[in-house]
Amino acid sequence: MQPSGAPAADSEPPAGLLDGQSDDETAVRQEGRIRAGWALGHDINSGLPESFPAWLLAIHANSGPFERVVRRGQRRGAAVAVDWSKTLKRWSRRGHSDASLVWRKTYQGPGAIAILWDVSGSMASYVDWYFPWLFQVARQRKDVRVFAFGTESVELTPYFLGSYQQAVAAVYAQIHLWGGGTAIGQVFSQWHKAYADQLLDPAARIVVISDGWDAGPPEYLEQVMLRMAQRAREIYWINPLMVTPGFEPRTRALKIALRYTRLMTAGATIDDLRRLTWRWGLEV
Template identity: 30%
Template sequence: MAPADSAPVLLRGIDRAAFAVALVARLRRAGLRCGITETDDLVRALRVSPPVGRHALYWTARITLVRSQADLAVFDEVFAAVFDDTAPLPLSRSALPPGRRDDGVHVKVPAGGDGTTAGGGLPWATLPPAVAAAEDDEDSGLRVPELRPSALAALAGRPFEELDETEIRALGAGLQAALLRWPQRRTRRHATDPAGRRVALRPTIARARRTGWEAITVVRQKPIREPRRVVLLCDVSESMRAQTTAYLTMMRAFALVTDAEVFAFATTLTRLTPVLRHASPEEAVDQASAAVTDRFGGTRIASNLKAVLDSHHGNALRGGVVIIASDGWDGDPPERMAAVMARLRRRAYRIIWLNPRAGTPGWTPGVAAMAAALPYCDRLMPAATFADISACVEAISSRA
């Protein structure tokens, strides 16, 4: 049996650092964004795992040098030009035969590669293979997501009106992951825990009966912590038409993850909590749109807030986080808005107002209803993109 050292290595005898620098220089001239850190990563990777073929060298260079999906096309083009067309790369002088010390050499690479089998593991930046709709199988196993983190981050900064339904659903799924870190609150109930700081008298006395009333074993307990309640009210009037679908997706994420109470309002109030917990996101949004019969009409913010306070759902406001998503245009007088917000302030733990116009440069809360409600809000935050909503979630989590 041949020793392991005799296995063929593609770049045997070649200076790895010179090869990496030359390849990175070619990529940079083509427009790919890579520098010293990526070059060092490639050199280390070639030392740890020497490539045995063109396919292995391709993935080693791609994983270490490509940081963005946008750079993938440039990398593939340059790699093909270098290794398919045998373009010269300056390597180590010691690797050159006598008489060719001053000439460039070609890296001899086999034309064929290892190939990639269907279903094999691929790096994060790889697009999923195109499969016809007729070939889709529900039992085929895990699916590769169509959008990678870099693509989702780019979409999160775009306004709602520029997103299609597929992109909104993908961003809504990302918002659900962010809500898994929802803050908790300390309740008045306690549970037995050896790390607790409070002595549980009854269990301690019960155990002392077995030891002649000597408290040999001290039972401790600590408060039970539960996710903080959240009530979400979203404006679906005519002035909020561009944000309606995105806000419904946002409400669904809150309803699924944080066990929230969610409402939509225009001229009347509509509870959407059971509807938006549907397993299918498309069906949930469609049913919610059908349930809100007065959408894209006028707005009565103060009346709808009072309706929540007067209903049996008003108990969910006690000690909870109230999130109001609206641009502040209201048909009710500002005096009524101030009275309702003062009442809400006494009951809620925190009030966050999301305004899609707040992120506009030079914007000021000049609308009467918005100006009347602002003194009772803990924070006024923009909500024109999913990045704004994620920032709101992070702000609540860091302070609760």
């Protein structure tokens, strides 16, 4: 049995995804605009859980079959580089240079995690599933940052530092953000301009939570996904619609995303979320 709020595998497939039409056709483009503008100007459809869900608290009590990639306090796998100082000394002793190099191991920290969470109208029914998990994830390390977006982005990280109830109240107050339209490429471009220098480096991860319905020009998303992929270690895309039977990523945004993401997943079960957070070296 799925916890309350989890994406349902037997839910009605979105029109335009399973009807055989390509995303180049007018019907699918129109469907995307409609979904990207659902509930414009209204509050969250499903609401945030008033208390921290028992299913998320129970995760720590169940070890599960998954091996963690990085444990707290552990160094990640070594990267190898030439130690030029020792190499030159070796060559000096031998009186000539050759192909004999001295190598050294360098260790890279876990890196920042930037989470871009779509809270537009078409994602409203999944808010109560992802919000408690994000609350827990954001409290793991100072370099985990959460941003909610629709037609603009707002950082939610500071709201997650107090109690869960305080976080719910603070996030509800951002009424201008919830249930509006979606302009993924434009918002990501603005976010990249504002935060890339702070957060992105070869160790950083970017996590996108979105169904991929985008009312904006696709070229914006193509350009910014390329820039983000060049600056970050890897990009993950969580799409709750992937639990729909027969789902295929036919929207332009998802086709673009597939070219730049390490993994696209639904994040629709407790085990899905555990695998993701363990992959990132977190405890959730």
